[in-house]
Amino acid sequence: MIVVMKSGASPEQIEHAKATMVELGYQPHPIEGELxxxxxxIGDERGKPExxxxxxxxxxxEKVIPILPAYKLASRDFKTExxxxxxxxxxxxxxxxxxxxxxxxxxSEEQIMEIARAVKEAGASMxxxxxxxxxxxxxxFQGMGIEGLKLLRQASQETGLPIVTEILDPHDLDAVxxxxxxxxxxxxxxxxxxxLKQVGKSGKPVLLKRGMSTTIKEFLMCAxxxxxxxxxxxxxxxxxxxxxxxxxxxxxxLNAIPVLKEKTHLPVVADPSHGxxxxxxxxxxxxxxxxxxxxxxxxxxxxxxxxxxxxxGQSLKPHKFSLLMEKAAPVAKAVGREL
Ligand code: PEP
Ligand code: MN
Numbered sequence: 001m002i003v004v005m006k007s008g009a010s011p012e013q014i015e016h017a018k019a020t021m022v023e024l025g026y027q028p029h030p031i032e033g034e035l036x037x038x039x040x041x042i043g044d045e046r047g048k049p050e051x052x053x054x055x056x057x058x059x060x061x062e063k064v065i066p067i068l069p070a071y072k073l074a075s076r077d078f079k080t081e082x083x084x085x086x087x088x089x090x091x092x093x094x095x096x097x098x099x100x101x102x103x104x105x106x107x108s109e110e111q112i113m114e115i116a117r118a119v120k121e122a123g124a125s126m127x128x129x130x131x132x133x134x135x136x137x138x139x140x141f142q143g144m145g146i147e148g149l150k151l152l153r154q155a156s157q158e159t160g161l162p163i164v165t166e167i168l169d170p171h172d173l174d175a176v177x178x179x180x181x182x183x184x185x186x187x188x189x190x191x192x193x194x195x196l197k198q199v200g201k202s203g204k205p206v207l208l209k210r211g212m213s214t215t216i217k218e219f220l221m222c223a224x225x226x227x228x229x230x231x232x233x234x235x236x237x238x239x240x241x242x243x244x245x246x247x248x249x250x251x252x253x254l255n256a257i258p259v260l261k262e263k264t265h266l267p268v269v270a271d272p273s274h275g276x277x278x279x280x281x282x283x284x285x286x287x288x289x290x291x292x293x294x295x296x297x298x299x300x301x302x303x304x305x306x307x308x309x310x311x312x313g314q315s316l317k318p319h320k321f322s323l324l325m326e327k328a329a330p331v332a333k334a335v336g337r338e339l
Contacts (some may be wrong), residue, residue: 001026002065003039013060014039020058021041024051037064047074050123069263071220073227074234079265085233087182087205088162089127092235093267097332097339098296100164100207100269102128103323104311105141106148114303116155119316123325123339126182127152127161133310134188139211141309149179156181164207164298170198177202187212187239187274190222200229207269209237212250213312216259223266235267236260237298238289240275249277249314252285257292269296273314279305282316283324287331299324 001016016038018028045051046068055095056064072078084093092098101119106112106129116127131148133141144151152163162181167173168189176183182205189195190211199206206226210219219236225280226234238257240250253277260268270289286297302308302315316324329339 001041001045001052001055001067003041004062004065005037005039006060006062007036009037009060013058017055017058017061020055023055026051044068046070048334069217069220071217071224074220074223074266076263076265077305081265083232083265083267085205085235085267087126087164087233089135090162092269093295095337096125097290097294097328097337098126098267098269099124099325099328099339100126100128100296100298101301102164103130103135103302103308104273104300104315105130105309106144106151109151109154109277111153111303112151114279115301115318116159116161118303118323119301120159120161121318122203122323124161124208125296126164127155127159128164128184128300129155130184130310131179132166132172132176134166134168134186135310136224139185146175149175152300153179159194167195167199170195173198175200177204180204180242182207182235185209185222186252190219196222196225197229198224200231203231205233205235206231207235207237209239209271210241210253210256212242214241214311216256219256220260220264223264235269235296236264237269237271238275239271240277248275248281251274252276254285254288254292257289257294261293267295268293269298271298273298273300273311273316277314279314279316279320282314283327286324287327290331290337291335293335297328 021028026041029040101124133143164182166184167176184207187209240252243251272285300315305312305315332339
């Protein structure tokens with residue numbers, strides 16, 4: 001980190017700042033300017049925000065500028081090559097774009113089986129579906145629970161598609177781990193650190209969604225929680241953030257895709273369904289995500305969106321999903337990937 005002294009800092013204050021750095025385990029390298037002194041503190045400040053705090057409150061110190069990001073395991077400095085996350089026989093993070101598709105919620109055997117067959121037919125690589133739903137209202141459908149998990153397994157057994165489903169509560173971990181091939185942490189739980197630690201210990205790949213008001217740095221710190229428990233199989237998911245805009249459900253942060261790809265080695269998946277909230281905008285933003293460098297897309301598909309119990313308005317009908325797949329193939333090819 002760099003410690004910038006105030007222009008009127010006394011020699012004693014500069015000496016005290018240097019001594020404090022040594023005490024904290026850093027090597028001070030002062031640069032005396034005409035107006036002020038700047039001290040480079042050589043050492044690894046990652047994971048030690050209290051060191052930055054200790055130095056910034058010293059007398060004569062104007063500000064402290066950390067150089068390294070607060071996350072370690074998630075950063076590109078830690079691992080330069082792209083991570084590949086295996087979900088059964090599907091690899092996310094290599095040249096092939098992963099396509100996760102399925103309904104927002106599992107609603108019935110007929111519904112999930114029909115959708116699973118349709119998305120498989122169209123070329124999806126994994127099946128999504130919520131059995132435990134984080135609804136904004138406690139009076140709306142909360143998910144089928146364990147029955148939903150069983151139906152997902154049935155759909156997986158028939159189609160061969162691995163299952164991605166949300167875990168809401170650490171109490172359900174054992175049940176969800178038994179049925180899911182990848183655990184989804186939803187936007188509302190992205191900073192639920194107790195849950196992040198639990199999924200970090202689960203040994204299952206995790207699809208971590210970005211919280212609706214988390215910065216990219218905070219998002220990477222959430223991933224760090226899972227990684228620091230020894231689980232390396234983390235996939236990040238951009239799903240839109242809250243802004244002043246009301247024309248769409250969220251503001252899909254396309255910028256986050258290249259930014260994340262630069263800052264972390266973890267695979268990045270885009271969710272234009274929640275990112276836009278309207279089915280009409282899903283395909284264009286899915287294509288844009290692939291062009292921007294996403295390693296995969298997650299798309300809500302429903303066989304009868306008009307009667308869906310959740311997120312019908314942003315769900316593609318199966319034939320629209322097939323069209324998306326057709327349009328996505330040349331886009332992937334144009335950026336050196338395949339679908
Ligand atoms: C979902 O995937 O259906 C969902 C609830 O997503 P999010 O957590 O991104 O809102
Ligand atoms: Mn949904």
